[in-house]
Amino acid sequence: MKLISSNKFDYVNMHCHYFGDYHGTGTPDSCGGQGNVACAKKALELDMGLFLISPYDKGGALYKPSKSIALTIGEKMTPMAFASLHAWHSVGFHTISVGVGRASDFVECYEAAQMFERDGIKDEISAADSRLRQLAEEKLGKEWNDKGLLNIPSYYREETGGMAIGHILWCLNLLEAYGMYDFAKARYAGLESTKASWKKGVSFQENAKKMSIGNPGTCFDDTFDLDQALMNHFSSKEAKEKLAKSHAIFRKGADFTEEDRKKYEAEVAYDLNTWTEFPGDVGKLGLGGVMVQVFSRNMFGEISRSGPTQEFSKYASKLRLFYSDKH
DSSP states (O other), X not given: OHHHHTTOOSEEXXXXXXXXXXXXXXXXXXXXXXXXXXXXXXXXXXXXXXXXXXXXXXXXXXXXXXXXXXXXXXXXXXXXXXXXXXXXXXXXXXXXXXXXXXXXXGHHHXXXXXXTTOTTHHHHXXXXXXXXXXXXXXXXXXXXXHHTTSSOOOTTSGGGTTBOHHHHHHHHHHHHHHOOHHHHHXXXXXXXXXXXXXXXXXXHHHHHHTSXXXXXXXXXXXXXXXXXXXXXXXXXXXXXXXXXXXXXXXXXXXXXXXXXXXXXXXXXXXXXXXXXXXXXXXXXXXXXXXXXXXXXXXXXXSSOOSOOOHHHHHHHHHHHHHHHHHO
């Protein structure tokens, strides 16, 4: 906000996404709220260009959305298209960045651009927005949804012990409201990595200097007293409970079963990622190993040695039925 208000720049590149502003979420915006929306509005007032970084990845890994998000947004647009259109129409971004691994990764971006001037598109965006907001309010409760991330000091303040309080609470919100387990887990891992570099016996200021600029703030630490940090929060007791719960779910080594996925409606709707083993990083497996694994449907190969699964058996049965019907 300070940099934008200086009026010395032509454009600003920031995180300001529908599902949260990455590390801007849960931090004061200097205008009484949290996140980067006020920064975006100020930039537009000053006729600056608005460049949205990573709307699909840091904006919620929307190329791999939860079923809850995909179904709530509805059939008229995909989560990636919704993220693009909401950024353009509702916030006012001029440009969005797209990280791609293959030409086909642009398809949903093209689709969103083609939908931009479609008749009734603003009403469709508004309807999807209303459904998502209603879902969050139902899952989190209206009061927590409205106030849970307000009045939280920055991780650069000593009373936080370096903990990214707002970021941690945001991770839990994403899971409980929208089933975004995989995305939240990855975000929390970054906080754990920062915490690992902190040293006992060293002053807060010295440890804070070692924070990653791209991933500042640390994970939850139950040995640190957060009373002062949360003194202005509407419910410090609930906030502390949620911080501990978030850590228990997302910490390294925590078990998150298929039953947990069902409980939080965190099943993955689909995954547009490129195949990570091949043709990306084949690694030690090699082309031969990849082919053996593919053609054996994971029965042989280096990645999975568990033998046939229920999923494989069902797939094999379908294949047999298909070919018996054809021949």
